[in-house]
Amino acid sequence: MTGLLILLAFLMAGTLVQHWTSAPIPPSIIGMLLLLVFLISQRKVPAALTSITQSLAPILPLFLIPVSVGVITHEQLVREHGLLLLLILAISLIPGTLVCGWIMSRGKRS
Amino acid sequence: MMILLQTPLFWTALTIGAFLLGQQVYRLTGNLVLLPPILTGIGLVVVTLKLTDTPYTTYMEGGHYLHDMLQPLIVMLAVPLFLQLRALRQDALRIALAVTLGSATTVACAWWLTSWWIGDPMLSQTMLTKSITTPVAVAITGQLGGDPSLAAAFVILSGLLGVIMILPILTLMRIQRPETVGITLGVCAHAIGTSRALDLGEREAAYAITAMILTATLHAVVLPLLVSLF
Numbered sequence: 001m002t003g004l005l006i007l008l009a010f011l012m013a014g015t016l017v018q019h020w021t022s023a024p025i026p027p028s029i030i031g032m033l034l035l036l037v038f039l040i041s042q043r044k045v046p047a048a049l050t051s052i053t054q055s056l057a058p059i060l061p062l063f064l065i066p067v068s069v070g071v072i073t074h075e076q077l078v079r080e081h082g083l084l085l086l087l088i089l090a091i092s093l094i095p096g097t098l099v100c101g102w103i104m105s106r107g108k109r110s
Numbered sequence: 111m112m113i114l115l116q117t118p119l120f121w122t123a124l125t126i127g128a129f130l131l132g133q134q135v136y137r138l139t140g141n142l143v144l145l146p147p148i149l150t151g152i153g154l155v156v157v158t159l160k161l162t163d164t165p166y167t168t169y170m171e172g173g174h175y176l177h178d179m180l181q182p183l184i185v186m187l188a189v190p191l192f193l194q195l196r197a198l199r200q201d202a203l204r205i206a207l208a209v210t211l212g213s214a215t216t217v218a219c220a221w222w223l224t225s226w227w228i229g230d231p232m233l234s235q236t237m238l239t240k241s242i243t244t245p246v247a248v249a250i251t252g253q254l255g256g257d258p259s260l261a262a263a264f265v266i267l268s269g270l271l272g273v274i275m276i277l278p279i280l281t282l283m284r285i286q287r288p289e290t291v292g293i294t295l296g297v298c299a300h301a302i303g304t305s306r307a308l309d310l311g312e313r314e315a316a317y318a319i320t321a322m323i324l325t326a327t328l329h330a331v332v333l334p335l336l337v338s339l340f
Contacts, residue, residue, distance in 0.1 A: 007182040014185070024334035026249040028184035029327070035188035045189055053189045061148035061301070062129040063180050064244050066173030068152045068266065070259025072159065073166050077260075081228055088223045089240065089264060090271050096216025096241070096298045097279045103208040104290035 003052025010035045115162050121172030128154035143273050143306045148266065180245045187246075187323050194320040205293060205320060212297045213241045213325045232257060238333055240264045243300040246326040253334045265300060272299025273306045288313040296321025 014031025017023075023030070039045060045053075071078065114120045132150030139145055159169055170177070198205060217238060224234045236256030239247035244265045251261035276294050280286070288311055295303030296318035307318035 004182065007185045010185045010188075011182050024253055024338045025331055026184075026253070028181040028249055029246065029330040031181075031185040032188045032327070035185055036192055039188060039192040045192065049186075049189055053186055056183060056186060057190070059129070060183055060245070061146065062126065062151070063176045063183060064148060064248070064262060065125050065129060065151045065155060066170060066177040067180075067248050067258050068148070068244075068262040069155045069159070069169065069173065070166055071152075071263045072156055074257070074260060077230075077233070081230075081233065084227055085224070085233070085264070086267060086271075088220055088227065088237070089268050090275065091223060092216045092220035092240070093268070093272055093275050093298050094279065095219050096212050097276050097294050098283070099215045100208045100212035100294040100297050101280050101283050101285050101290055103211060104204060104293050105285055105287070106204065 002048035003050075006046070006049055007031075007035075007052065010038075115164055116168070118172035118175075121169045122175050123172075124158060125151070125155055125173060125176055128152075128158075141305075141309065143302065143309070144270060146269075146302055146305065149270075180248065184245050184249060187243075187326070190319055191323040191327070194316055194323075197316060198320055201289065205317070205324070208293050209297055209321055209324045210328065212294070213329065216298055217241050217329070231255065233260070235337075236260045236264060238337075239329070240268050241297065241300070242326045242329045243322050246330050250330050250334060254337050266302070269299045269302030272303050276303070289317050292317025293321045297325050300325075 010031040011028060012031075013034050014029070015027040017030050017034070018025065018027045129147055129151040131154065132147030135150050136142065136145060136147050155169070158164075159166070217240060220237045220240050221234055224230075224237045228234070232255065235254045236251055238254050239251045239256060239261045242250070242265065244262050247261045247265045248258045251258050272295065276298060277291070280291060280294060285291070291310065292307050292314040295307045295314070299306070300322045304315065304318040304322050307314040
């Protein structure tokens, strides 16, 4: 539980920073960046964080089910534009893959 | 029996059960990437809601217990990012360029096509988060004028399409290097791409995880700023 408490503490820190700066970035992202800075300054991951990450990371998709199920509130939109949206998602992958593939093949081989 | 349908925690339990069943299905199909546990889970919950004629708001009274955990889970992404960054430091410049330009290209393309072919601003704005791993996409889409549920759907579908399309495209480009494959799967197909990368090998997976979290972080910071400027 110490790990979860650390995560919640950084989330609260993110919430405060977001409130003070009114940055248009969600508190959770600021919290993540703060935790990243903390880890870099420590040069290692505290054991409590390692253990919470190992137990929660594999089941992360579970927590996404409720919001994803919300697609049923957009039935009309899906029926009208669903196929076109799928086509757009597919087409847009092509330039992304070409650019990533091209850049990653530049430079010396490691 | 019917009283259960009005009990919020019934829906929490059902969601957990549906996910566990999804994990079993995934294992039984020999880790078929196109059938990730989240997809089976969503399907089972949707079918149950339809059969029992339960509105989404009733479901969410139970679902939000799980949903609220997304925020600390986003904070948690700093841990794998830190571990991978330390390991991949020597390749930093190439990774940074591929993540930035690769993700910008695919998102710009999707946004432009949606604006052109459909012209519904809400859908175009929701497209902006299509290259961000689902929890982060859900967190920022509201600020961009998009819809969280559709954002989740776009990201998951992108991941599935990416797993089908990316490897053949790279093969056509005669690229098989694990670093390239990993980065491309991470940038374009996020979590589902990363689980495909895990099947391919450790190096692919390391690059995919790095690319996925870097893309998410970059977009989460840049997109709201860009949108607030216009």
